Amino acid sequence: MHRYLPHTEDDERLMLESIGAKSTDDLFTDIPRELRLGRKLNLNNSLSEIELSDHMKGLSNKNKSSDNLICFLGAGAYDHFIPSVVKHLAMRSEFYTAYTPYQPEISQGTLQAIFEYQTMICSLTGMDVTNASMYDGATACVEAAMMAVENARRSSIIVSRTVHPEVRKVLKSYMRFRDVEVIEADMADGITDVEKLKPLVEAGTARVIVQNPNFFGIIEDLTEIEKMVHANKALLIDYADPISLGILKSPGESGVDIVAGEGQSLGNSLSFGGPYLGFLATTSKLMRKMPGRIVGQSEDADDKRAFVLTLQAREQHIRRYKATSNICSNQGLNALAAAIYMTTMGKKGLKEVAEQSAKKAHYAMKQLTSSGKFKPLFNKPFFKEFAVMGETPAGKINDELLKHNILGGFELNNEYPELKNGLLICVTEKRTKAQIDKLAQEMEVV
Amino acid sequence: MKNYNSLIFELSKEGRKAYSLPPCDVPDISLDSVIPPSLMRDSEPELPEVSEVDVVRHFTNLSNKNYGVDTGFYPLGSCTMKYNPKINEDMANLSGFSNIHPLQPEATVQGALKLMYELDGMLSEISGMDRVSLQPAAGAHGELTGLMIIKAYHESRGDKKRKKIIVPDSAHGTNPASAAVAGFEIVEIESDKNGAVDLDRLKAVLSDEIAGLMLTNPSTLGLFEKNIKQIADLVHEAGGLLYYDGANANAIMGIARPGDMGFDVIHLNLHKTFSTPHGGGGPGSGPVGVKSELARFLPVPVIEKKGDSYILDYDRPDSIGKVKSFYGNFGVAVKAYAYILSMGGEGLTDVSRKAVLNANYMMSKLKKYYELPIDQVCKHEFVLSGLLENDNHIATLDVAKRLLDYGYHPPTIYFPLIVNNAIMIEPTETESLETLDSFIDVMIKIAEEAKEAPDILKTAPHGTVVRRIDEAKAARSLILKWDGTYLHKE
Structure with missing residues (x-):
């Protein structure tokens, strides 16, 4: 018996009697024989909860989550605080x-x-x-x-x-x-x-x-x-x-x-x-x-x-x-x-999330571009994301950042070939000054 | 708490808050100095100001006004409201799954890609297809994706005349709607007296303008389409493709496969057959499966295995493109994957056997009190046509509303459209004999009430947090958001 299926053998017998069928197979005689699978599904055997949990954790541990990485990646999916x-x-x-x-x-x-x-x-x-x-x-x-x-x-x-x-x-x-x-x-x-x-x-x-x-x-x-x-x-x-x-x-x-x-x-x-x-x-x-x-x-x-x-x-x-x-x-x-x-953050909270994201993003832009190694790609007012570019390909920068457990920005040349070396950086309210400084520091030495 | 009737906005008091954020630790700037004030909003959005306890009590009280599978029996035909295993929620919430960004480098999400690749393989094995895309977010989204694939297939052959899709009159409403959105004309065919595809009517509409046929098997009446092989041959001979609506796949896992019946494109509903919760209306997941010759049209990216690594393959020039951001409802896929592992191959087969056993048992009991228009062995669900004795003109709706008083979620009603006063019952395999018997007893009791105390039914429900709701008034007054003026009546 499986933990999700409550039928005992007695139950099954009783139910079949009520239906007037000899076996559950009788309930499938309407499926033409040549269409029946006639073999077992080629899948795993049933796992217990402990086995399942171990297996899933094994897979999950093969991913690097935002618990392990400092996330500066946005581009449509954002690492904002969740109460x-x-x-x-x-x-x-x-x-x-x-x-x-x-x-x-x-x-x-x-x-x-x-x-x-x-x-x-x-x-x-x-x-x-x-x-x-x-x-x-x-x-x-x-x-x-x-x-x-x-x-x-x-x-x-x-x-x-x-x-x-x-x-x-x-x-x-x-x-x-x-x-x-x-x-x-x-x-x-x-x-x-x-x-x-x-x-x-x-x-x-x-x-x-x-x-x-x-x-x-x-x-x-x-x-x-x-x-x-x-x-x-x-x-x-x-x-x-x-x-x-x-x-x-x-x-x-x-x-x-x-x-x-x-x-x-x-x-x-x-x-x-x-x-x-x-x-x-x-x-x-x-x-x-x-x-x-x-x-x-x-x-x-x-x-x-x-x-x-x-x-x-x-x-x-x-x-x-x-x-x-x-x-x-x-x-x-x-x-x-x-x-x-929206209820939890409320009128003031949502505003504060937006303000902190914007302020931290502007701080990050300033830090990243202070030495001149990276330049702002555009000169326009921005909210929580901004694009910078330097002499180094964005992919190479991201590879280096990852070695320091930083999830770098979106590589713009993947979608905009003309924006060579462009990196789209996202800063939410969750990022700290120390994390932003670390990003700037690591990017400086790539 | 049954009388709790506050909107969150009515609890709001200026100055209260339910959140905390650390102080902003970067040097402070005035936002006005970097963003022109003309681009800023003048007034704050009208969101509630409440404490954390207010939030918790409010939504807990709301949840108490809801009925879920965890509350009780939910025999909602066509929706497969089976038990949603708790462990699956835990697994989807593992940080390695829930806190990964969709645009992270492939090397940092190998576990997620492996899971998706393996789920593709499992669903292919179960359905008899060759490749499965997890991108569609729901059943209807899967239909649309599948129909785009069918259109792309014909166009790739230079066959531009095929602009019509055949849909039986018993089909789910989404079938014709999806075909329309995919840019097809719909040819509806009338079912035969057993609710099956009428072969003569099918032959009459087949031509070189037909792109394909959409079919649910077992049908929406819960009956296996016995002539499916012939139907498939006829459509294929006419140059069309067969689309399988997987809404009823819970009846046939490990027993028969749409791929072996001749279907070319399918969708499955992970939120029905594979136990992921319906969430009060979503998120669902409607993976699309195809035969190998159609795999080149699948949405991008397709997950491939290269050596020991998994990659997102975008280099597929014939693909229909993307139908959703990123890769689909990944969190839902995790739960379905965990479910398949929990059940195993034999377990899934047993699921379908027990689902069919439960449905036939209920049918055998209820047909003595309710009209059963087609009396033959059913699959995972069956459709009744109102009360057998109904001198008091009790509507199917009244029966459904009375069930609420007895603590049940009613079956699907008035669908399929081809059955009058339809009551569509799908017990699913996770319900015990005792649960089925209790429900059957109540249905019999209601049949008696219909004879002896019809008014109780016509004015039901009586014991729910609200009684029958004036739907016409809702459509007339169109209050679609809180306007701040309503003072609630006691």
Whole structure:
């Protein structure tokens, strides 16, 4: 008997009698003989908990985690502080062993938590409405793009080259199969080149994706782009870092139509790239185009406040072949973690995280460039990431840093061949002055 | 605590905090000196100001208003709500898995890559496919990825006419939606009276415009598609490919494999078949498997073994590209991998045998009280069609809501669409005879109540933290965030 399977031999016999079958094999006679496997699966034997745990620890120990390495790597996944309460509360099994809240009477916990998540995301982004989360930042951005394409019924989309390369790659895969042309707008000195963007927008492409702070950590001033986009009756999509919104102007204040972003920084561990959560927020005007689940407030039969999934007519399981998005699940548990994180950090905490990250990043930039061996790659205001370059290939620097248990920055030439030797450094509030000084010191001697 | 009804915002008090950060130890600068004030926000975001105890009590109270598999029996058809082993959570939380950055050098994540490579091999063996990508984040995402692969395959052959996908009317709603998002037209075919693919109707729609057929086997009625080999031959002869929706794979592990049935592309749901928790709506994971001739189209990167090391292979020119950042929901993959190791090959086979045994047992008992439209041996789930005797016009919804009063999560209702008043029951293998019997007794009791006290059903539930919720009001008033004005009613 296996620990997860409760059937005794007596149970099995009793059940078969009730069914009127001689053996469990009789329950599989509907599978044609030639389709049956007819052999054992070529897999391991069942492991006990001790054996499993030993095996898994063996694998886990082959990885170098942020416990062993000082992390200066960002580029879309961030080593921010996660308060202890986040995991304790999100790991309450009433939350994590539940399904999607289709039975609202016994799912008020999940539903209210999502409602609170929605409220906090709207507040951070300055938008009217958001959904219950998406798979990740990149797919949220694609869904935003599809909303905009659907809205404007024109079949091209402009994306700035300063948008995260992974996001652009995912966008291209999706759009290839929808016959939507993806036009990349060039960059100048690390930001979207407004002069080159202009003719593209005027040529009739009805939607533009920018990132802020952009992939290089630079805070782009969206004022001019926003005016241009809206003057041409186009829609502006902003890919945003939620932590930055503790101090930076919100996309809503900048007149953005749809905001998408990666929510991992909000209380979710790095976890080798997933599970994370994407957030997607928009204006009331575009609300009904928004994919994914949304929780709304209502009342029950006794007039008591209650929460329920709403606007479901937009969803794929109702629209079927008329659907413009096939999104079914959200990242419920990750959105819950984000809600608990935002609650725990609160109004002051999120701001302090953003401020400390920015201040430490600026200190790091100063230290790294003080001797002149490394120069800032761009001369623009930045948030928690910045790019430097020197004479040494970025890969070589990272190899040396790793020997000192430092996880170096993102090697920019992998995605931007013209940015030879460029290294994108990320500094979060978790880094100390001593760690930053160590980074500067080791880079100086490479 | 049943009456706890506060929003976190209603607990907020200026000046309270639930976090601590060390003092900023770098020389202080004014951010205004490095970031133009015009790029900064004017006002702080409206997040709550509460103490740590407030946070803990609030979310603990919310969790008490939830029902999970750990609370009790959850026979939600098509969702495979089996027990989610605790050890798997511990394993995914090992620092070597949870605290690694996706862009770290390969040499520092060899354990993670090995795990993913081995899971690919395990899922390939279980499904009879040749390669599996772990990148898709959910079942629907897997469908979309699989359909992109099918489209890329036809396009690579210069076969541009194939713009249609056949989907049976019994399919999950995501099937046609995914096909639409992948840029296909959908051809829906009506099922036969047993809910199976109607071969004549299939033949009638096959042509050189058909890119493929999407199928769930066992079907959404919980019945094995006996003609699957013929179906596969017909579609292949017409130049199409077969897509397998793995939602129901819990019925056939170690017994039959989609790869041997003729499917070319599949997805599996790690959050159903492989025990990873549903998380109140995610994260899931929907790995996509293909036959070797389609492997070149899989999303990048593919994990390969080179000598003794594992690498992320991006050098795949025919790939459909990326469908998600990085490599998928790795944390979910860790749990599924741990599950497969815990069960072993024979254990997984036993899982499917017990899942099918449980479903048939419940069906044999319940068909005396509820209408069973197709009375034949079922696989891991079965579909009832409302009450057998129903003079009082009790809706399936009423039965479901009454189950809440008895402490159960109801089955899936009104799906599949081809069965009237559908009640779709999937017990899973982790439930004991005693649990099944208790649930069966309650279902029988409800059938009696339907005759003798119908109003109890029509106004159910009565004992839950909230009663039936006005969904129309939610859609009408569209309160989608706290507006700060609602004073809660007692």
